[in-house]
Amino acid sequence: MSSIYEEVRIALHGIWTRRWIALAIAWAVCMAGWLVVAMVPNSYESKARIFVQIDDVLADQIGIGGDRKRDIERVRQTLTSSVNLEKVIRATRLGDKVTDDKQMQAAVESLGKDVKVVSQQDNLFEITGFAGGGGRNDGENAKLAQDIVQKMIDIFREENLAGGRGEMTDTLAFMDQQLASRKKDLEAAELKRTEFEAKNVGFIPGIGSISTKLEAARGQLRDVESNLLAAQSALASINGQLSGTPQTIAVAGPAGGAKGALAQAQSDLGSMRARGLTDSHPDVIAVKGQIAGLQKAAAGEGGAGGTLNPAYSSLISIKADREASIVALQSRKGSLQAEIAQLSAQQFSEPTVAAEAARISRDYDVYKEQYDKLLRDREQLRLRGQVETERDAVKFEVIDPPTMPTGPSAPDRPLLLMLVLVVGVGAGGAGAFALAQLKSAYSTTGQLERSTGLPVLGGVSEAVTRVARAERARRLKWFVGGLAGLFVVLFVLLGVEMLKRGMVA
Known part of the structure; x- marks a missing residue:
């Protein structure tokens, strides 16, 4: 320490x-x-309080009374609108040095910062105006602050009481103009969406998209491959049966030709041996000689001998059907594989198209929502204007007039x-x-x-x-x-x- x-x-x-x-x-x-x-420089402020009665029994009864907060905000914005601020500038000393539009715009922006409108209660508003600098002395700035607030009150009274109907007409005309503009935007967005969907119908997610088509093609390919395996198995079975089935059937007797006679002689020889006759038996020797001669004759006939086997013909027909089915299934398989390859190549561009489609659809929904809201507001304003034409729904009263500053506020x-x-x-x-x-x-x-x-x-x-x-x-x-x-x-x-x-x- x-x-x-x-x-x-x-x-x-x-x-x-x-x-x-x-x-x-x-x-x-x-x-x-x-x-x-x-x-x-000193800055002087002047304050005033006004009472604006926005309620109307008839408007509330027919359901067009509107939102109280929105009406209060409308009154506040009306008091500080650029048009009213420009009128205040022209009617006070603020407009003494304003000679062109650029200076007027700058003056309006500056006055917008120097004017405040605060809603103290539902229908009670406090207007505050500030004035300072500008090459004026303190007395002039104090008087200017009072004049600004007073002029704002006068302009509000004129436009909302005497010119309320004209403002409603102008508002409806403005709403109609905005509706026409939004309608054009909506039609352009709708046309753009329709053209995009028509151009990229296969790329947009949903029914008919590339992903859906690709999945369907893969399912069909699996079915074709399964059917192809079954057809190949059936063809192999038919080929096995054909290999064990003779094309013709030898008929014993003269009707069978040399081969038929050969078959008959061989049958007789077998029958003789079955009875126990030996090869030295005269009948056996005779039949053998006959068989040798018939074999030469049967060899001379070639393969045309005998009767066509019906079972063989039936199997040939079935084999032809199986081979035709296999060819058709193989062709279908190749077509599906080519289609799957093409769809797979196109699938890479689908996310980009889907994103573009979503953006176009989102823009369309925004335009449509704005158009519908403007249309509802226009009809509500039209009905409100008809009510205000018959009844004076706005009552205006100055509670506290603009004060004369006695000292600088800042x-x-x-x-x-x-x-x-x-x-x-x-x-x-x-x-x-x-x-x-x-x-x-x-x-x-x-x-x-x-x-x-x-x-x-x-x-x-x-x-x-x-x-x-x-x-x-x-x-x-x-x-x-x-x-x-x-x-x-x-x-x-x-x-x-x-x-x-x-x-x-």
Whole structure:
């Protein structure tokens, strides 16, 4: 704790030894700050409260009373519309230096920031107008703030009471114009969507899309492959039966030709051997000779001999049907594979087309929603206009007229002047302290000992003569006078500010 106390003493001693520098810095900062504060123009505000009765029993009864919050917002926007602000500028001193449209636009934007309309209750509004600068004196700015608020009230009364019906007509005409514009946009969006869907009918997700077609083609390919395997198995079975079935059937007897006779002779030979006759039996020898002769004759007949086998013909017919089915299935399989390859190649472009289709559809939905909302609002306004034609639904009354400012609302010059003094004194002290830190002198023996690391045996006190003491007292009076001069200047500036406010009032 003692070290902190010693450091504070050292800091204060360093500032005190450089007090004239601190005083000079304080005077420089204060004079610059007071000059800046003096150059800030005063801003005056005027306030008024008006009562706008928006309710109407008939409108509420037939269901067109509207939303109260929306009606209040409409009143607020009407008061601060660009058209009304332009009228205010032309009717007040704000329009004295406005010569072209660009200057008028800038003036309207500036006035829009200087005017506030606040809804205090459902039907009670507070209008606040500000005026300042512009090369005008304080009295002129105070009167201008009052004129701005008063002119806004007058314009609102004229347009909403005397010209309410004309405004409703203009509003309906504007709504019709907006409806026609939205209708064109909606028709263009609908045409664009129709053309895009017709051009990319196979790429848009849903029924008939590439993904759906690709999945269906793959399913058909699986069915064809299954049927092809079954047909190939059936064909193999038919071929097996054909290999074991003769094309013709040999008929015994003359009707069968040489082969028939050969078959009959072979049958007789078998029958003889079955009875136990040997090869040396005359009948067996005779039949063998006959068989040898018939074999030569049968060989001469070739394959045309005998009767066509009906079973073989039936199997041939079935085989032809199976082969035709296999060919058809193979052809269908190749076609499906080609189609799947083509659809797979086209599938890469489907996400892009789908995203574009979604964007076009989203734009169409937005236009349609805007068009439907405008159409409903137009019909509601039309019915409201018919009601207002027969009945006066708006009642207007000024509760508090525009006030005449008695003093500037901004800036708070007395507070700024005192803050400048505090900042100036603080800046002087900070400057003196910074200079003290840059010097290599030591204020106490403890500080010297800590800095050098060497023991300090003692210190020599300063001997001050009477003349030196008198000189120091005189300089102290000058310093106190210089410091007091800052407060004197502050009091003078505050007095001038109060005097100006009294002159405005």
